[in-house]
Amino acid sequence: MISATVSTQRKKIHPHKFTLWVGLGSIVMMFAGLTSAYIVKESQPEWTSVELPKVFYYSTAAIIASSITIQMALKAFKERSMMNYRRFITLTALLGTVFIILQLIGFSRMWGDGVDFKGSGAGQFLYIIFGLHVLHVLGGVVALLVIFFKAFSKRVRNYNPVTIELASTYWHFVDLLWIYLLVFFIWTL
Amino acid sequence: MSNEATHGHPEVVTTHEAHHDEHHVHHHKETFITKYVFSQDHKMIARQFLITGMAWAIIGGLMSVLFRLQLGYPDQSFPFLEDILGRWAKDGKITAESYYALVTMHGTVLVFFVLTGGLSGTFANFLIPLQIGARDMASPFLNMLSYWFFFIASVIMFSSLFVQTGPFSGGWTAYPPLSALGEASPGSKVGMDLWITSMALFVVSSLLGGLNYIATILNMRTKGMSMTRMPLTIWALFFTAVLGVLSFPVLLSGFILLLFDRHAGTSFYLDSIYIGSAALPNEGGSAILYQHLFWFLGHPEVYIIILPAMGIVSEVMSVNARKPIFGYMAMVGSLFAIAILAFLVWAHHMFVTGMNPFLGSVFVLLTLLIAIPSAIKVFNWLTTIWRGNIRFTPGMMFSLGFVSLFISGGLTGIFLGNSALDIALHDTYFVIAHFHIVMGVAGFFGMFAGIYHWFPKMFGRFLNNTMAYIHFWVTLIGSYLIFWPMHYEGLAGMPRRYLDYTNWLSFNQFDGLNKFISTVAMVVFAVQLMFIFNFFYSIFKGRRVTVKNPWGSSTLEWTTPIVAGHGNWPGEIPEVHRWAYDYSKDGREYISQTEPVTPDEKPH
Numbered sequence: 137m138i139s140a141t142v143s144t145q146r147k148k149i150h151p152h153k154f155t156l157w158v159g160l161g162s163i164v165m166m167f168a169g170l171t172s173a174y175i176v177k178e179s180q181p182e183w184t185s186v187e188l189p190k191v192f193y194y195s196t197a198a199i200i201a202s203s204i205t206i207q208m209a210l211k212a213f214k215e216r217s218m219m220n221y222r223r224f225i226t227l228t229a230l231l232g233t234v235f236i237i238l239q240l241i242g243f244s245r246m247w248g249d250g251v252d253f254k255g256s257g258a259g260q261f262l263y264i265i266f267g268l269h270v271l272h273v274l275g276g277v278v279a280l281l282v283i284f285f286k287a288f289s290k291r292v293r294n295y296n297p298v299t300i301e302l303a304s305t306y307w308h309f310v311d312l313l314w315i316y317l318l319v320f321f322i323w324t325l
Numbered sequence: 326m327s328n329e330a331t332h333g334h335p336e337v338v339t340t341h342e343a344h345h346d347e348h349h350v351h352h353h354k355e356t357f358i359t360k361y362v363f364s365q366d367h368k369m370i371a372r373q374f375l376i377t378g379m380a381w382a383i384i385g386g387l388m389s390v391l392f393r394l395q396l397g398y399p400d401q402s403f404p405f406l407e408d409i410l411g412r413w414a415k416d417g418k419i420t421a422e423s424y425y426a427l428v429t430m431h432g433t434v435l436v437f438f439v440l441t442g443g444l445s446g447t448f449a450n451f452l453i454p455l456q457i458g459a460r461d462m463a464s465p466f467l468n469m470l471s472y473w474f475f476f477i478a479s480v481i482m483f484s485s486l487f488v489q490t491g492p493f494s495g496g497w498t499a500y501p502p503l504s505a506l507g508e509a510s511p512g513s514k515v516g517m518d519l520w521i522t523s524m525a526l527f528v529v530s531s532l533l534g535g536l537n538y539i540a541t542i543l544n545m546r547t548k549g550m551s552m553t554r555m556p557l558t559i560w561a562l563f564f565t566a567v568l569g570v571l572s573f574p575v576l577l578s579g580f581i582l583l584l585f586d587r588h589a590g591t592s593f594y595l596d597s598i599y600i601g602s603a604a605l606p607n608e609g610g611s612a613i614l615y616q617h618l619f620w621f622l623g624h625p626e627v628y629i630i631i632l633p634a635m636g637i638v639s640e641v642m643s644v645n646a647r648k649p650i651f652g653y654m655a656m657v658g659s660l661f662a663i664a665i666l667a668f669l670v671w672a673h674h675m676f677v678t679g680m681n682p683f684l685g686s687v688f689v690l691l692t693l694l695i696a697i698p699s700a701i702k703v704f705n706w707l708t709t710i711w712r713g714n715i716r717f718t719p720g721m722m723f724s725l726g727f728v729s730l731f732i733s734g735g736l737t738g739i740f741l742g743n744s745a746l747d748i749a750l751h752d753t754y755f756v757i758a759h760f761h762i763v764m765g766v767a768g769f770f771g772m773f774a775g776i777y778h779w780f781p782k783m784f785g786r787f788l789n790n791t792m793a794y795i796h797f798w799v800t801l802i803g804s805y806l807i808f809w810p811m812h813y814e815g816l817a818g819m820p821r822r823y824l825d826y827t828n829w830l831s832f833n834q835f836d837g838l839n840k841f842i843s844t845v846a847m848v849v850f851a852v853q854l855m856f857i858f859n860f861f862y863s864i865f866k867g868r869r870v871t872v873k874n875p876w877g878s879s880t881l882e883w884t885t886p887i888v889a890g891h892g893n894w895p896g897e898i899p900e901v902h903r904w905a906y907d908y909s910k911d912g913r914e915y916i917s918q919t920e921p922v923t924p925d926e927k928p929h
């Protein structure tokens with residue numbers, strides 16, 4: 137009976153992966169809402185622009201690097217070389233943390249330059265949009281930590297790649313999302 | 326992928342089947358807590374949503390009775406009101422503040438907590454696994470979380486009724502500045518913070534639920550259940566979930582910006598505001614931006630409410646007309662068209678915001694286009710019952726009532742969709758009449774149809790029929806009596822959201838009418854209490870269901886045992902061989918989806 141179901145369900149994508157994709161769609165809508173709000177407001181009088189601190193380019197480098205490392209983690213997992221797998225997972229989580237810290241530095245630079253919540257303008261949007269993105273990266277880091285501890289657990293040997301595949305999909309997604317947001321701000325500022 | 330590798334890790338099992346075989350081993354000892362409270366069984370979660378939704382419906386309905394009392398008898402005082410509401414009804418008269426709080430909460434509660442959470446939550450949870458042939462949702466755990474987020478949201482919203490400055494009172498749409506400035510009104514203080522927190526949790530609940538519904542429908546159908554063999558309920562719930570997943574996050578974005586305006590001094594929505602004679606520092610915001618973000622959800626939201634009702638009605642009608650649904654693919658296609666158009670018409674709520682008339686005309690066109698799929702659906706319902714062998718069960722009655730209401734309310738939508746007319750009709754009682762008939766009452770009728778039809782499956786007993794028919798007739802006639810006259814009031818220019826019209830001489834002609842409406846409203850509310858009584862009485866004392874398939878229905882849920890356990894089917898999940906609507910075919914009243922197609926039969 138199980139084999140029969142397996143054969144009919146094999147073509148289908150894993151339910152958790154599918155759920156993740158739909159979830160990503162909803163995150164996209166949230167940021168689409170925010171960036172369209174930006175476009176609506178940009179044409180208003182009294183709109184003020186800001187300058188992007190350089191830090192945001194360094195953080196971009198960090199997050200792109202982390203996308204590469206998680207891909208390598210996935211590859212290592214599939215080749216069952218658990219040492220490398222753990223190494224790359226750790227590296228990815230670290231790079232994610234570096235990204236978050238760099239973003240916070242960027243925020244404080246901007247705040248220091250006098251971009252605050254008074255009046256209205258690009259700065260307010262930037263804090264909120266980038267801030268929400270940071271939260272999504274943070275969620276990813278937490279997920280990686282969970283996977284990380286699982287990878288060190290001796291109790292269960294698990295060679296099912298779904299969890300790490302989910303994590304890497306999400307990770308690439310927040311990376312791409314960041315690039316979209318950065319390009320959006322470079323474009324509009 | 327081999328199954329052995331996954332033992333001990335149920336969350337990563339590749340096949341749904343294996344997942345649940347495992348579950349059965351582990352879940353033998355169920356305690357009260359795991360069975361009734363933190364249940365992961367979709368059927369129990371559905372009942373939790375239903376009962377929470379019903380509690381909200383009573384509260385929201387009672388609020389409308391209270392403010393109808395004010396609208397019908399503005400010159401009288403009712404000492405008992407002071408007993409219930411305390412200083413909100415000083416000397417037995419509802420104060421302006423509490424009137425606004427009541428209408429705001431009434432709208433919020435009924436739109437979101439009853440007709441979204443209660444309706445989708447109940448029927449998506451209950452029907453999706455049962456009708457597609459799955460043991461449970463793709464992720465029973467997320468599903469449980471979805472209910473508990475709904476529950477916490479409910480608790481917070483409810484608690485806002487009791488804070489000192491009162492619940493939020495700026496309308497269910499929560500437009501700034503009333504929603505953004507604590508100074509704007511008493512309800513804009515803590516009440517609004519609770520409102521927004523509750524709504525944010527509600528959005529999370531909807532998202533978790535929606536993700537799960539979509540994943541379940543696409544991934545977990547039993548063997549043979551192709552998409553085009555699914556009952557229309559499932560299609561409707563599918564599009565509902567898609568609408569929710571794509572539009573609720575935008576509302577959340579709007580709320581986040583609102584929170585910053587409230588508490589961090591930003592000016593997304595605020596501009597040049599004077600309180601007393603002092604100017605606020607906020608400059609450069611746009612209140613209209615909020616309206617865009619709100620209605621980008623708000624319009625899809627009305628379809629989030631009505632699509633499940635449409636699906637339920639399609640299914641119940643076909644079963645009780647003993648005829649296949651007319652135009653199955655057209656039904657699916659029109660659901661799809663509605664789902665797409667739902668995202669393209671939001672600005673018809675904003676015709677009077679000073680929008681460029683040329684832009685307005687685009688939205689007029691797109692709005693009027695919705696009439697096409699809506700008309701297709703109505704046509705198909707009518708042709709389904711045409712020359713049918715109709716059984717007038719309570720579920721069927723409510724379905725017929727739904728169609729009547731949907732036609733009446735849809736027609737007034739076409740009036741409002743024309744921006745030239747809407748400039749006069751916007752924010753009048755005409756709009757109130759429109760959306761109550763087409764969404765409010767019709768949504769409830771869909772829900773009632775579903776409850777009467779699936780109650781035997783949910784609780785193993787029937788609801789009492791006599792009470793059901795009284796419930797139906799009084800509610801149908803009463804709703805028309807309440808809302809039909811409001812069209813005339815609206816055409817005469819009577820604006821919505823006013824506490825008292827007595828000083829407005831031109832509306833004195835409606836004094837008697839308003840009293841009449843208020844009286845009918847009370848009668849209709851009383852009959853809903855009778856329904857609630859019927860519901861709980863029948864859970865324990867109703868006539869027992871003695872056969873698996875009391876309605877002679879071809880869908881899968883009726884192949885489960887009368888009281889199905891967690892996992893739904895004791896043995897294997899049945900395989901599906903045909904679509905869900907083989908009624909009165911080849912001289913047989915119905916043929917179950919599980920019956921193989923015979924060689925001389927045309928396969929579907």
Ligand code: HEM
Pocket residue numbers: 498627628630631673674692693695696699734735736737738739741742743747750751752756759760763764765
């Ligand atoms: C033929 C289809 C429909 C058309 C053309 C239509 C058009 C409109 C328009 C133009 C308005 C704005 C009126 C105003 O505020 O001045 C409106 C309001 C509304 N409609 Fe419809 N509608 C249709 C069907 C529906 C359906 C099916 C539902 C719900 C199931 C619905 C629910 C609402 C609600 C809730 C409002 C008022 C919201 C508020 O201001 O509080 N409508 N409709």
Ligand SMILES: [Cu+2]
Pocket residue numbers: 623624627670671673674
């Ligand atoms: Cu609309």
